[in-house]
Amino acid sequence: MTRIGRVWRKSVDGRTAALYLLPSIILFSVFVFYPMFRTIYLSFFLTDQTGNAAIMVGFENFVYLLGSSEFQNSMKATGLFVLYTVPITIILALFFALLANEKLKGIGFFRTMYSSTMGISVAASSVIWLFMFNPSIGMFNRLLGVLNLPQIQWLLDPEWALLSVSISTIWMNIGFSFLILLGGLQNIDEHLYESSRIDGAGYFYRLRRITLPMLSPTLFFIITISLINAFQTFGQIDILTKGGPSQSTNLIVYSIYREAFINYQFGTASAQAVILFLIILIVTILQFKLGERKVHYQ
Amino acid sequence: MKMGLASKIWIYFLLIATSAFVFFPVLYAFMISFMTGPEIIQGKFFPESISFENYSKVFSRLPLLSYLLNSFIVSVSVMLGQLVVCSLAAYAFVFFKFKGRDFIFFLFISTMMIPWEATMIPNVFTIRKLDWFNTYQGLTLPFFALAFGTFLLRQHFLTIPKELHEASQIAGLSRFRFFWRVVLPISKTSLVTLGAYGFLTTWNMYLWPLLITTNQSVRTVQIGLKQLQSQEIATEWGVVMAGVIVVIIPTLLLLFLGQKQLQKGLSQGALK
Known part of the structure; x- marks a missing residue:
């Protein structure tokens, strides 16, 4: 047998593997890697109406963006939005997950309630919240009215719009975070608690010394994903505010x-x-660098 | 664990109060969907009578049935596509030894760091070049390959004993038959998790269908909601909410049925 033949035979594993990997590799190439490089390429050009690169401008586009107040505004709004939504979503979801992790009768019902928002699309949630934020017939202003407080133009006031969108987003994301955190809590070994109970440790002591450290990989995961x-x-944004009023909710993707x-x-x-x-x-790299040091793996 | 009665009551109280709070917007939308215009303006919580008028109205204003069908076709296609593509790749990573495996694995990981929104502009051009605007393949094919799904299944495949693989080779089972007859049946739970996840995320997809559908032929329900909301906004909130309820029922049902499975499966996939 020739040498080439032997090499060909030896690599049979590799060739078969390639067959199994081919669909993923082709799809990733066409719909992830190519467009990513193309995006980077286009960012150095002025384009015509159909998106073809027309004039090479080097870093002009970036210089223009960093100097434009519109883009600065968008970055600021995005940063604030992340700050408003991520910590509160995770804290609330963690609180709910801790509650739903108790072994009580009917707990399955509560778990379903908490995770329900994961089954509701962003479009549907936004429409519901759009109604609740409605200045004249929405329930928030009715509630303020009952309490004799001044009315708020939730989505129409530049001071309030981002906060309003954040509140609705927190609600939308709670289901998913809850589900992941509950899964993490249930993976914690029961025995760890049993030994601590003998010493008469209280609930919060156990939470701080056992639950949270053992949950840290899950917490780390959900923080990264949420960010x-x-x-x-x-x-x-598209349904509630269209980026307005006066661009106060013009987040980066919008x-x-x-x-x-x-x-x-x-x-x-x-x-x-x-x-x-x-x-x-x-964000991903920072998370992994910090995570390596802080996270406690079982 | 033994819990005192007082703390039990306290926990039940917190459970009821907070879960009611979380579920309130959905319940509210449900109530509104049965109300007439004047009832909504009066700010009632319970409708005076259960009438399905808003529901029949929403189906006559929008081709909602065809949107529902489109969403269903698109979600099932992506779900099946992901299951096939991801399980094939995961199988190669676990049961084949070949040169460059680590490198290809790294490539898969790197796709997770590329936000889909950063690639959408060239992707829209690609779809235009392929003449795939307003087609099912344009809506579905870009999402068949999924690094997260591949990892989830890889995790499960790794727990299959190596001896089983060796035994199958001695018995003369081909690679593909081993994959089809042994690996996939063992991994049913992970496949169900990934399937539910794929269906749910695709059903709820918003930006891509917004970009790719320019007419009603393959438009999905989420874009239908946007349409409905911008048409009816000023007057008929009851009709809009009826639309919302129709759209969320399939995924809510799926979630209620598969909540346990999804929670177990997703958290396993999350933590290598």
Whole structure:
């Protein structure tokens, strides 16, 4: 047998494996890697209406963005939105998960209630909240009315709009975070609690010394996912505020969408997409660096 | 664990109060969907009578039935596509030894750091070039490959004893038959988890269908909601809420039935 033949035979595993991996590799190439490189490429160009690169401008698009008050505004809104939503969502979900982890009669019902928002789409949730925020017939202003407090133009007041969108987003994300955290809590070994109970340790002592440290990998995971999700927010903005009033809720993905598909400025839109990519890359790397040190794996 | 009566009551109180709080918006939307215009303006919580008028109205204003069907076709397609593509890849990572496996694995991981929104502009152009606007393949195919799904299944495949694989090779079972007859049946729970996850996320997808559908032919319910909301906003909230309830029922049912499974499966996949 020739040498080539032997090499061919020896690599049979590799070739068969390639067959199994091929669908994923082709799809990732076409719909993830190629468009990512293309986005980076386009960010250095001015484009025509159909999105073809027309004039190479180097870093002009980025220089323009960093100097534009519109983009600065969008970055600020995105940052604030992340700050408003992520910590509160996780704290609430953790509280609910701790409650739902007690072994009581009918606990399954409560678990279903807490996780319900995961089954409700962003579009449907946004429409429900749009009604609740309605200044004249929405329940929030009715409630304020009953309490004799001044009415708030929830989604129409630049001071309140981002906060209102954040409140609705917290609600939308609670179901998923709850489900993940509850799963994490249930993976904790019962024996750990039994030995501590003999010493007469109280609930909060056990929470601090056993539950939270053992839950840290799950917490770490859900914090990373929530951060990334928050930077990708789109649907609720499109339905609730359209980025307004006076751009106070123009989060980065909405800003990319508008720049690309309404203004047809694909160059600057791509530059924003590259910035979004970099932010998420940094968040992920930071999380992993911090996570390595802080997280306690079983 | 033994719990005192007082703390039991206290926990039940917290459970009831907080879960009612979480579920309130859905319940509220449900109530509104049965109300007439004047009832909504009066700010009632319970409708005076249960009438399905808003529901029949929403089906006549929008081609909601066809949107529902579209959403169903798209969600099932993505679910099946993900199951096939991800399980094939996961199988290769676990049961094959080949050069460059670590590198390819790294490539898969790296896709998780690329936010989908950062690639959407060229993706829209790709779909346009393929002439896939307003087609099911344009709505579904880009989502078949999923790194998260591959990891989830890989985790489960790794727990299959190596001896089983060796025995099957001695018995002369082909690679594919081992995958089809042994690996997949053993991993049913993970496949169900991934399937439910895929269906749920696709049903709820918003931005991509918004970009890819320009007419009603393959439009999904989520975009239908946006349409409904912008048409009816000023006057008929009851009709809008009826639309909302129709759209959330399939996924809520799926979640209620599969909540336990999903919670177990997702948290396992999350923690290597």
